Amino acid sequence: MxxxxxxxxxxxxxxxxxxxxxxxxxxxxxxxxxxxxxxxxxxxxxxxxxxxxxxxxxxxxxxxxxxxxxxxxxxxxxxxxxxxxxxxxxxxxxxxxxxxxxxxxxxxxxxxxxxxxxxxxxxxxxxxxxxxxxxxxxxxxxxxxxxxxxxxxxxxxxxxxxxxxxxxxxxxxxxxxxxxxxxxxxxxxxxxxxxxxxxxxxxxxxxxxxxxPEATLAASAEFATVREAVDAVCMLIGSGLQLTRCELVTKPYIEIINRQFDTSYTPAPTLFLELSGSQAAVQADMGTVDEILRDAGAARVSVVMDERERQKLWHARHNAAYALMRTYPGLSHLSTDVCVPMSKLPEAVDVAETWIERLGIRGGIVGHVGDGNFHVSLMVNPSDPDDLGRAYELSHHLVEYALSVGGTCTGEHGVGLGKMKYQKQEHGEALALMQAVKRLFDPADMLNPGKLVDGIA
Missing domain, CATH: 3.30.465.10 (Uridine Diphospho-n-acetylenolpyruvylglucosamine Reductase; domain 3)
Known part of the structure; x- marks a missing residue:
């Protein structure tokens, strides 16, 4: 050697x-x-x-x-x-x-x-x-x-x-x-x-x-079910509105956010939205957003006018995963994400919710639902094979569904170590071409070996 x-x-x-x-x-x-x-x-x-x-x-x-x-x-x-x-x-x-x-x-x-x-x-x-x-x-x-x-x-x-x-x-x-x-x-x-x-x-x-942008306005909208919230997103996107942000936070996550950040959001599936542009355009578009959300079944729509409150809203969304981690000290965070065509998004979230409940997993769903991408955040004990196994099972069912409808095993987090096992299933014969590209650029496999298109000697 x-x-x-x-x-x-x-x-x-x-x-x-x-x-x-x-x-x-x-x-x-x-x-x-x-x-x-x-x-x-x-x-x-x-x-x-x-x-x-x-x-x-x-x-x-x-x-x-x-x-x-x-x-x-x-x-x-x-x-x-x-x-x-x-x-x-x-x-x-x-x-x-x-x-x-x-x-x-x-x-x-x-x-x-x-x-x-x-x-x-x-x-x-x-x-x-x-x-x-x-x-x-x-x-x-x-x-x-x-x-x-x-x-x-x-x-x-x-x-x-x-x-x-x-x-x-x-x-x-x-x-x-x-x-x-x-x-x-x-x-x-x-x-x-x-x-x-x-x-x-x-x-x-x-x-x-x-x-x-000259002006930015945010809003939150509460729904009775996750499916209603996701259906509302599809209606917003279909209306041609220029959304800057469109985020889903499920009820378990809202409850965690309220405890960790001293907020008082109604514990219900909630959309966090943002529009930006000229003052006149934003004001007009927010009126249209409010109308669409209420037609889609929103129980409550709250427009955030104050800049401090807008920052507070997005602080809560950005730090949701960290709030979850603090809620379960001593456990590890496992976050899986998929991305599906917009028409399949309501059913995909249904699949995730069903398996979370069926497997009795600690966690919740958040996501960039405006582009069909969402995350399931789970807290697991990596030293407990059964606990980890349930988390893997959930992730597997979610990925299987996403691939079955023409989606991808990861819309944002990347392949890393957790999603390599799905590369052949997602890419088919094209994976061999990706491996050939890797060999062309890095024939000795010295750059981040064991990742992405693993299988190169």
Missing amino acids: MTIPWETLKEELGDKLSFGESVRRSHAKDESYHPEHLPDAVAYPEETADVVALARFSHAHGVPLVAYGAGSGLEGQVIPVRGGISVDFSRMNRVLEIRPDDFLVCVEPGVTRQQLNDALRPYGLMFPVDPGANASLGGMAATNASGTTAVRYGPMKANVRKLEVVLADGRVIEVGTLAAKSSSGYNLVELFVGSEGTLGLFTKLWLRVYGV
Whole structure:
């Protein structure tokens, strides 16, 4: 077995490389339920040249590289299941260029979503993709993150214009252009976005940004059943209204939110909605929203006029999962998500509710129902095989239904470790082509091995 000359890498990177156990342990997992695996070392690159050095070392000595952003993932993408080097991009955190007239910004991968929006605020601009956590933009691109605003602005794939990428052998390439569209060549940007660090390491990202709207209004709507709420969403989308956010929170989650955040929402299936645009347009559209929701059976519609109350509403939604975790101390959080065609969304949520009740599982449903994507959050005891087995069974039934109606096993969280077993079922013969692409970019399987299209030697 070949001895790895760690000392040569240490000489090149200096204090950018750590072998300390506490540092390694802090990079052994994310916020998912998957078991931790310690990397052999943790690197903190500060520029593209450092990432190139890591790639060349990996290529020469067979050492895996696993990119690490903020560690806020929910499917284990950053867990170094085969050891190697965890590449922590937190020191590559500069906003490199803002082009307000082009509505573009260039950032390093360690820049966080909130950090970018702070930098954009003086220009009257914003970056809208909002997964809830203050994730790194490199990590968000790697997992094709989306979140509450995807119903209007789309996921990361719709908002990454150009990338600088370090390949497995140390080559540096640029993919994409700064133009709004192109008919030239294959779309490699969309290949890299969502590749979960298996094809290359991002060192620069050019992102689309947007003007801050003049006015924003939020509302909550209570329903007797989840199905009524989801049917109402389909009516809203079908009306042609430009919703900025459209979120479902089920009764168990509302009860948890009320306890944890001292709110007083009615314990019922609830939609949280938001519109943004000109003052006149928002006011007019909110009237239409109110009318549609009441026609769809809403027991109560509350329009949120005050900015503080609007922030409070979205704080409750964004932190719902953390509220659930605090409700069950000592247990682990297992969150599974699927995405289905809008017409199948009511039935999909019915399937999830039925199996939660049938299996007696602690948890609830939240989701970005405006685009057919929703999450089932569960609290499990990973050391109890029966408890974990029930959670897996629920996830399995949900994924099976989503795939049966033309949906996907994950609309947002990514494949990671938890959804690899469904890749063949979802993609069929196309999976072999994906594995061939992986071998082309990374023939030795050194970039986040054991992930996404696992099966490569």
